[in-house]
């Protein structure tokens with residue numbers, strides 16, 4: 147369904163072999179192809195426009211290097227710009243306090259509960275002692291779900307009074323004060339960014355617990371509306387980064403460009419499956435290739 | 451102002467413009483390049499996707515209308531229209547399976563459908579055929595309690611086809627009206643999981659010939675272009691009969707469903723507009739189109 151960008155571009159540029167420069171005239175059609183490619187990948191329309199303008203400005207007048215064909219050179223400019231935006235800040239966790247609180251937030255069904263267990267498992271490997279906190283009291287069996295996941299990796303799950311997220315958070319903070327646990331991961335209920343009451347609840351949890359990390363969990367298959375929810379969660383909570391889940395499917399993941407571009411916050415991890423260990427560090431270069439619908443071509447450019 | 455700040459204000463302006471509504475711009479006006487461009491943008495931002503957007507715009511151009519808004523609505527309603535009757539059999543039980551990728555709202559939709567059928571006086575059995583996800587069974591049982599439906603379940607890790615078999619057999623023996631089977635979320639790219647779903651359907655068909663009568667694919671309204679690929683593969687593999695779009699109570703428009711209808715001729719049968727059992731509505735093309743372009 148999705149034609150590789152490189153193939154499209156080489157068709158367009160074929161006619162210009164021998165021309166030594168990228169000019170307004172010869173890159174217009176190429177720019178259009180990039181635009182279509184990004185839209186297919188679900189990059190937000192406004193972000194596409196901004197991105198295209200900046201790519202065009204960078205490409206204009208650039209000398210085509212001897213080792214490149216014009217289409218290769220153009221793809222390289224696009225690719226570098228994608229990586230530049232997506233990989234701007236270092237994507238490490240910044241855990242300073244004792245205990246250190248990590249809050250997972252996001253829309254319904256994005257993968258928060260699963261990711262809480264994955265993250266707990268990941269952090270334990272680096273020597274941290276982790277307590278999972280079940281602060282979703284709304285979704286039927288959400289607490290059971292986290293308890294089962296915790297049990298499967300032998301990480302304790304605090305369920306507190308099972309009724310009020312703020313009380314549960316309070317109980318977790320009390321409990322961990324003089325305990326062996328140096329890391330608390332809060333699983334919160336899924337919510338819409340336009341749900342005033344539910345968004346306020348998150349702000350209260352934040353105020354109560356002073357988290358080191360507030361990570362928004364985002365589904366890789368999400369489309370144009372991603373920027374609206376990401377902006378609102380960021381505005382309310384000043385998130386520290388994103389975790390993008392379900393990257394094991396065939397969604398191109400344009401959302402990553404959209405949300406990093408718009409919030410300036412990094413993606414820190416990606417989820418690549420339903421199992422607990424299907425969890426990886428984020429690599430902007432790989433995702434750049436994926437957004438453009440091309441894998442091998444980029445490694446060729448790398449070598450050139 | 452820094453770069454991000456500028457972009458942010460730009461976006462909130464864009465959002466405002468969205469709220470002002472396309473109606474203001476289009477009402478009673480002839481087609482101009484400006485209007486077409488504005489329209490293209492709206493459709494793309496609603497996840498309709500490039501090919502379907504171009505199709506709609508082409509139709510609008512050809513219409514040479516004096517009222518771009520009305521004509522646009524007509525084109526879109528026309529695109530979405532279908533015979534809205536459910537494929538219920540002459541003899542009960544009416545068997546429905548609910549399928550889709552992870553986290554779209556399948557289990558909640560099963561509960562909503564249960565409440566919907568019960569409100570029309572039908573007896574409902576639910577089958578907990580998601581034996582994979584942690585506490586999926588507990589989740590459905592909780593919904594069973596809340597909606598007053600019988601839930602047939604096995605233990606976690608059990609064969610999902612065996613659960614479906616028991617649920618449908620139970621309904622047949624007890625002369626229940628409707629069976630709704632909740633299945634595990636699965637990405638359409640996972641061959642073995644798609645095969646598993648086929649097996650669930652085969653087993654159901656052995657108990658009740660011709661079943662499942664409806665195979666509803668649940669698509670999250672926030673889904674982008676991948677929704678079309680999901681629909682295509684699920685349709686090929688398990689003969690999907692209709693789409694349920696969930697989470698339309700958010701700001702996402704669910705525009706990918708236009709592409710799904712156009713490319714695959716799969717109708718939207720219900721929409722989900724909240725997390726409660728009552729938050730399900732039969733699909734109404736006119737309402738949907740108005741919400742999408744406004």
Ligand SMILES: Nc1nc2c(ncn2[C@@H]2O[C@H](COP(=O)(O)OP(=O)(O)OP(=O)(O)O)[C@@H](O)[C@H]2O)c(=O)[nH]1
Pocket residue numbers: 252253254255256257258259260261282285288334335336337363391392393394395416417418419420424552553583635637
């Ligand atoms: N394929 C795949 N599935 C995932 C991934 N992460 C989560 N899931 C699945 O997505 C579905 C939803 O995950 P949850 O962890 O329950 O999502 P949530 O955000 O906690 O949902 P709510 O609490 O209802 O808002 C489940 O079926 C998970 O198994 C991933 O990286 N890949």
Ligand SMILES: Nc1nc2c(ncn2[C@@H]2O[C@H](COP(=O)(O)OP(=O)(O)OP(=O)(O)O)[C@@H](O)[C@H]2O)c(=O)[nH]1
Pocket residue numbers: 254255285336338550551552553554555556557558559580583586633634635636696697698699700722723724725729
């Ligand atoms: N706002 C809103 N939330 C919904 C809607 N439908 C479902 N949800 C929520 O979305 C989340 C996921 O719903 P589930 O029904 O568990 O989704 P699922 O497809 O069964 O998930 P898996 O079985 O893990 O693949 C839950 O938090 C639901 O409450 C809807 O129409 N609107």
Ligand SMILES: [Mg+2]
Pocket residue numbers: 258259260282285288333334335336
């Ligand atoms: Mg959850």
Ligand SMILES: [Mg+2]
Pocket residue numbers: 556557558580586632633634635
């Ligand atoms: Mg489910």
